[in-house]
Amino acid sequence: MCGIVGYLGSHQAAPLLLEGLGRLEHRGYDSAGVAVLGASGIKVAKRAGRVRDLSDELPKRFAGKVGIGHTRWATHGPANDTNAHPHVDSKQRVAVVHNGIIDNAAALRDELGEAGVDLVSDTDTEVLAHLIGRSEADTLEAKVAEALGRIEGTYGVAVLHVDFPDRIVVARNGSPLIIGVGDKEMHVASDLAALVRYTTTVAHLDDGEMATVTATGFTTYRLEATGLSATNRRAARVDIDPSSYDAGDHESFMHKEILEQPAAAERVLRGRLDQRFATGHLGGLNLDARELREIKRIKVLGCGSAYYVGQMGATLIEELARIPADAEAASEFRYRNPIIEPDTLYVAVSQSGETLDTLLAVQEIRRKGGRTIGLVNVVGSAIAREVDGGIYLHAGPEVAVASTKALTNMYLGFAMLALQLGRVRDMSIADGRRLIGALEALPRKIEEIIATDDHLAGVAERLAEAESLFFVGRVRGFPVAREGAQKFKEISYRHAEAYQTSELKHGPLALISPAVPTIAIVPDDELVERNVAALHEIAARKGPLVVVTHDSVPLRGIKAERIVVPRSEVELDPILLTVPLQILAYHAARHLGHDIDKPRNLAKSVTVE
Numbered sequence: 001m002c003g004i005v006g007y008l009g010s011h012q013a014a015p016l017l018l019e020g021l022g023r024l025e026h027r028g029y030d031s032a033g034v035a036v037l038g039a040s041g042i043k044v045a046k047r048a049g050r051v052r053d054l055s056d057e058l059p060k061r062f063a064g065k066v067g068i069g070h071t072r073w074a075t076h077g078p079a080n081d082t083n084a085h086p087h088v089d090s091k092q093r094v095a096v097v098h099n100g101i102i103d104n105a106a107a108l109r110d111e112l113g114e115a116g117v118d119l120v121s122d123t124d125t126e127v128l129a130h131l132i133g134r135s136e137a138d139t140l141e142a143k144v145a146e147a148l149g150r151i152e153g154t155y156g157v158a159v160l161h162v163d164f165p166d167r168i169v170v171a172r173n174g175s176p177l178i179i180g181v182g183d184k185e186m187h188v189a190s191d192l193a194a195l196v197r198y199t200t201t202v203a204h205l206d207d208g209e210m211a212t213v214t215a216t217g218f219t220t221y222r223l224e225a226t227g228l229s230a231t232n233r234r235a236a237r238v239d240i241d242p243s244s245y246d247a248g249d250h251e252s253f254m255h256k257e258i259l260e261q262p263a264a265a266e267r268v269l270r271g272r273l274d275q276r277f278a279t280g281h282l283g284g285l286n287l288d289a290r291e292l293r294e295i296k297r298i299k300v301l302g303c304g305s306a307y308y309v310g311q312m313g314a315t316l317i318e319e320l321a322r323i324p325a326d327a328e329a330a331s332e333f334r335y336r337n338p339i340i341e342p343d344t345l346y347v348a349v350s351q352s353g354e355t356l357d358t359l360l361a362v363q364e365i366r367r368k369g370g371r372t373i374g375l376v377n378v379v380g381s382a383i384a385r386e387v388d389g390g391i392y393l394h395a396g397p398e399v400a401v402a403s404t405k406a407l408t409n410m411y412l413g414f415a416m417l418a419l420q421l422g423r424v425r426d427m428s429i430a431d432g433r434r435l436i437g438a439l440e441a442l443p444r445k446i447e448e449i450i451a452t453d454d455h456l457a458g459v460a461e462r463l464a465e466a467e468s469l470f471f472v473g474r475v476r477g478f479p480v481a482r483e484g485a486q487k488f489k490e491i492s493y494r495h496a497e498a499y500q501t502s503e504l505k506h507g508p509l510a511l512i513s514p515a516v517p518t519i520a521i522v523p524d525d526e527l528v529e530r531n532v533a534a535l536h537e538i539a540a541r542k543g544p545l546v547v548v549t550h551d552s553v554p555l556r557g558i559k560a561e562r563i564v565v566p567r568s569e570v571e572l573d574p575i576l577l578t579v580p581l582q583i584l585a586y587h588a589a590r591h592l593g594h595d596i597d598k599p600r601n602l603a604k605s606v607t608v609e
Helices: 013-022 051-057 105-114 125-134 140-148 253-259 261-269 289-293 305-321 330-336 356-367 382-386 405-423 429-450 453-463 477-492 501-506 528-540 570-592
Strands: 002-008 031-038 041-048 066-072 094-099 155-161 168-173 178-181 186-189 201-204 209-214 217-224 227-230 297-302 325-329 344-350 371-376 389-392 468-473 495-500 518-522 545-549 561-564
Touching: 002 013, 002 094, 002 155, 002 168, 002 209, 013 031, 013 051, 013 066, 031 051, 031 094, 041 051, 041 094, 066 094, 066 155, 094 125, 105 125, 125 140, 125 155, 140 155, 140 168, 140 209, 140 217, 140 227, 178 217, 186 209, 253 261, 253 570, 261 405, 261 429, 297 305, 297 330, 297 356, 305 325, 305 344, 305 405, 305 477, 305 570, 325 330, 330 356, 344 356, 356 371, 356 382, 371 382, 371 405, 389 405, 405 429, 405 570, 429 570, 453 561, 453 570, 468 477, 468 501, 477 495, 477 518, 477 570, 495 501, 501 528, 518 528, 518 570, 528 545, 545 570
Parallel strands: 297 325, 297 344, 344 371, 371 389, 468 495, 468 518, 518 545, 545 561
Antiparallel strands: 002 066, 002 186, 031 041, 031 066, 094 155, 155 168, 168 209, 178 186, 178 201, 209 217, 217 227
16 A cells, blocks of 8 residues: 555646655655556556655656556565556556555466466555456456456555556545546545645545546546446535645654644634533534433544544543543454444544544444544545544644644544533533633643753653663553654654553563663642652662653652643643653654654555555
8 A cells, every 4th residue: 555646637747646656755655656658558667765766767758648656555565666566467558556455366366377477576456457457348447347346355546558548547445546636637646645736626536436537527436246337426625725735944744743733723622612601512523412412432443643542532531521431443343343332422533534444443333323423634534424423623734654733633622522522411511611721721731842842852862762661651641651652663663662550560660670761641630649659669670760740740759850741621631741752752763863754664544454
């Protein structure tokens, strides 16, 4: 999987494809390639490495006004020139780029090999090129539909064929594809970032949908067992500023997005806090007060950082609304044959709205009659279209792989949901007003934390020298610790592990030493004495300590580096405790010289299981 681009129009395709691939680099990849269709047929250029490497080695004679391109994140076979996309059939009459995984690729490879086809790569994608090339159907649409009918798994594909030089055929099943409508030209991409410089009029394909794209327009179809049926999808304008996808004067997108958090927090709160009734105003839930009161349980589903902020949100909902709530990794959910309850509200959390594990969990819930809502950042994304209602995060485009501003807005979305659920139950108007005041103050308090950047940079540089670190917290602080460890490991490449502070004495304490720092989350709450006692246990074993805390917490007798965050209402402390951990991870990675926005082996939008 990773990034797909395509172009048809009056301009040479290759420069536009390369530019589009460059705008998809944030998704993470290990190789890149382009194919153009011109008077002499299909020409392919691809190689392992960065888009700039491909650009530097592109042949001078590479003409064609129709083309497709791809950045690959390896799933089948190592990163090398041969395994890079696009892939072609044996006669080089078909070129294919593909996101997703073909589950029955091994059987199809065996079948093609027995038929005399020489497969040259290790990939699953190559079988699709051969299946299309061997099809005897009359149209490219029928050839692609016939091949996809043999496929088991997920895909977003774009296909060129020398016999049909006026078109690109695209199809989607579990991996996003967007069609962009330009002025006498058309674009295809897996991510809006690749399109916004040229057009903001787009159409999102649904799963099971295929489209024919020509320079003058597009036609969409539903892939069915009996053939293709028209779906008549229309393009719509998206409200987005193309400059949002530029880093500007910032040295990285992650740095830019950390600094954007106060403004992003204000956007997600704007118009959603009801001062009169001291509640949240979330019309997108599509649930009235009676329906909200009928909810008996909340189940939150997400992956990675979305899972950890889901744990924060579940704790918050239990505290404020007094409804049983828990979070679970979406990647595991549907494989344990979950019991779907009619009075449970299932909350899917995803920045991109395309995270496949989370999307599949939502589809499983809906198949069994459950009610779902989404917390997503991308309007028109697959999860946003699949759920019964939801909360858009309004964080703005998030380009860096490591989530910062979207994660903060996810938490604020949970806070507003918890407030609205609480107020239709037993939460007093006084408590509602207390929390609204605290929510309105959060953007300013995030600014205060960002202003301590110099101090945090010094701490981070010292932490970066350690090969292994612990992050610890209790109750509200534990998911904060998990998210802190996630950030640190994914961009600094240091081993970082999170534990409940209370669990240290049940095993992990054996690993504490002067070489293993501990970052402890210690808010001034009802557990402060227990947390401080655990710090003494770590200090007694000469473990270096960094304590993320409030200025009122006493650390007498403990040698520790203190990181102080502003106080909020105790229920909302977790997000303010999380922000300095983002900055620590950023500066540790910067100190180590890593590519902060594109950490190795990771991708921004994970569209494979």
